[in-house]
Amino acid sequence: MSQATTVPNRIKTRMADPKKVLSIYFTAGYPKLEDTTKVLQQLQDSGVDLVEIGLPFSDPLADGPTIQDSSTAALKNGMTTTLLFEQLKEIRKSIHIPLIIMGYFNPMLQYGVETFLAQCAAIGIDGIIMPDLPLAEYELHYKALFEKYGIKNIFLITPQTSEARIQAIDAASDGFIYLVSTASVTGSKSGFGTEQEAYFKRIAAMNLKNPLVVGFGIHDAHTFKQATTHTSGAIIGSAFIKTLTQEGLAGIDPFIKSLRPH
Amino acid sequence: MKKSYHVDENGYYGTFGGAYIPEMLFPNTEELRTQYLDIMNSEDFQEEFQALLKDYVGRPTPLYFSKRLSELYRTKIYLKREDLCHTGAHKVNNTIGQILMAKRLGKTRIIAETGAGQHGVATATVCALMGMECVVYMGAVDIKRQAPNVARMKMLGATVRAAESGSKTLKDATNEAIRDWINNPLNTHYIIGSVVGPHPYPDMVARFQSVISQEIKSQLLEKEGREYPDHVVACVGGGSNAAGAYYHFLDQEQVNIIAVEAAGKGIDTGESAATSALGKEGIIHGSKTLLMQTPDGQITEPYSISAGLDYPGVGPMHAHLFQSKRAEFISVTDQDAMAAGLLLSEMEGIIPAIETAHAFAIFENRPFKEDEIVVVNLSGRGDKDLNTYIDYFKL
Structure with a gap:
């Protein structure tokens, strides 16, 4: 047993709590390079349950313009993989909520997959979301490494994902499953209709071993409630980045409080 | 296997x-x-x-023996005329x-x-x-x-x-x-x-383009009595015309494959698109291949005078041909490509696309034997590049 696996994974611990998970995505090094840890602290202080720290990438295929622009800005600010790990080195002295690094596979590949995972374990990162690291490739080449370092790999499913594939993803997962709400890139604002509700219900009824957390298209208290009625939680990204862009760090607390009015 | x-x-x-x-x-x-x-x-x-x-694109495209280039470079040069396809390219x-x-x-x-x-x-x-x-x-x-x-x-x-x-x-x-x-x-x-x-x-895409090498085979048989050349030459950006020209010769190792990339202003100038020389293994647009990137894994912007060659990666087939040394990779600067484009225009009456002109520039420095058959894929015509030619040569 490596040392990392002896520490209980914070994602698993939090998911055991029935209270709906409010999760926030933000781009590391945005709006300013040194804002990463300040944003994290404010999110925890405001009551956020789980944070996805975005490692910016030059070509974020699955993201809409908001997250893409924040990634471009963060890279311009000078954000790199090495710098992010440096910024997060002491993070577990002050942050106790689960932390996930979300990004694209190429920067992780260039850093070295094992070195990347070892760094995550050393810092106290609990999981990773790499939308363009497919299930087949993960299982073939990287699963053993993720397990060695006790890092949870979080997979996405979409309204088009077949039932058989959902079962396969559930079997390969051990944290939560990221339920993409609609066929879209991040930041769409159409809101949820009966189609989405039926989809959330359908997946919930599969009684998967992993809890479900919904992402894409959640931007206010109403959509948060819709997304979490049949699931364990929801992730807000683009709407949060917009708040950061418009109001800076002072906008974080009111925005987070507005999502769970009670 | x-x-x-x-x-x-x-x-x-x-x-x-x-x-x-x-x-x-x-x-x-x-x-x-x-x-x-x-x-x-x-x-x-x-x-x-x-x-x-056949009826819409205008295939088969001719395989044309280029007498004057062959004399100039002392080898047997054939041009596969993809420039004659409807819309002007392969x-x-x-x-x-x-x-x-x-x-x-x-x-x-x-x-x-x-x-x-x-x-x-x-x-x-x-x-x-x-x-x-x-x-x-x-x-x-x-x-x-x-x-x-x-x-x-x-x-x-x-x-x-x-x-x-x-x-x-x-x-x-x-x-x-x-x-x-x-x-x-x-x-x-x-x-x-x-x-x-x-x-x-x-x-x-390679299979759809493979009609190019399919035709080269039968046309060579007719003209030279054998189905394969000694060398097949094509320019590579992403690499679709090259994939088509190489396709039926890939596993025929007596055929030497030559891939020509855009060196831009020179490989070491920071303004280049020579992926084989400057790229590292990584992921771009859903594929693991060689691509130009920063040490941190951010994809960089390539440069070439030819808009069709300034892609930061190459197709995975070409990355493999490079790494396995199956293909010979040559990079050609803007300057040499433009000169080759002008030469082809003056000597054969064919104004090539600037992408294609890169493939013709190799003959200046890469000698071939007199009895060797070299097929160059003339992937596109130069009409679209006229403004670049005009600016470059002050025509």
Whole structure:
């Protein structure tokens, strides 16, 4: 047993709590390079349950313009993989909520997959979301490494994902499953209709071993409630980045409080 | 098992290829992956495809013995005249194939990316032919640089959408097309213009372009009494004309494969598109291949005077040909390519696309034996590049 696996994974611990998970995505090094840890602290202080720290990438295929622009800005600010790990080195002295690094596979590949995972374990990162690291490739080449370092790999499913594939993803997962709400890139604002509700219900009824957390298209208290009625939680990204862009760090607390009015 | 340079059953060329795509695209590529070979190999598909290649595209394109270049460079040079295809380049071979594929998959809407506009025009052309809706993504910078091709696409009924993200060129147009596909997974087919992207695209596009080497074989048999050349030469950006020219010779090791990349202002100047020299293994647009990137894994912007060669990666087939040393890679500067373009114009009466001109520049420094047969894929004509030629030579 490596040392990392002896520490209980914070994602698993939090998911055991029935209270709906409010999760926030933000781009590391945005709006300013040194804002990463300040944003994290404010999110925890405001009551956020789980944070996805975005490692910016030059070509974020699955993201809409908001997250893409924040990634471009963060890279311009000078954000790199090495710098992010440096910024997060002491993070577990002050942050106790689960932390996930979300990004694209190429920067992780260039850093070295094992070195990347070892760094995550050393810092106290609990999981990773790499939308363009497919299930087949993960299982073939990287699963053993993720397990060695006790890092949870979080997979996405979409309204088009077949039932058989959902079962396969559930079997390969051990944290939560990221339920993409609609066929879209991040930041769409159409809101949820009966189609989405039926989809959330359908997946919930599969009684998967992993809890479900919904992402894409959640931007206010109403959509948060819709997304979490049949699931364990929801992730807000683009709407949060917009708040950061418009109001800076002072906008974080009111925005987070507005999502769970009670 | 016999060694092969073709794709394997998992979608890899050696260690390159695969499908590194977000889950949102899995059903689309999976649908294609499970059906493309059956559809392509079906009799009715082949009948329709071959008929259109013949009567609409104008195939077979000639294999022309270039007497004056052969004398100049003391070897036997044949030109495969893809510049004579409808729309002016080999690109249309692939768009014809893919739109027939899209129809059989029940798709009603076509999207494409384009850099200089050649693939966009070839896609808009076949959409007009088939009466299908067509949206072409093009970098905002390229839209300004390539106004005539934008106008062509509009005349052909296509909607041209500007990619305003990143560097606003080809790679960003490709990102936007992929995002469109994520947003429209059911009714839309994405016609990728080169042998890039997630499996099965590199293989599918190579197969549609393989008509080039198929014809070279029978034309050489007729002219030289044998089915293969000693060397086959093509320029490589993403690498679709090259994949087509090499395809039937890939596993025939007596044929030397020569890939010509754009060195831009020189490999070490920071303004280059020579991926084999400057690239490292990584992931771009859903495929593991060689690509130009920072040490941190951010994809960088390449440079070449030719808009069709300034792609930061190469198709996985070519990455494998490079790494396995099956192919000889040569890079050619802007300056040498432009000179070669002028030489071909003056000596053979053929104004080549600047992409293609790169392939002709190798003869200045790379000697061939007198009795060797060298086939150069003349992938496109130079009409689209006239402004660049005018500016460069002060014509």
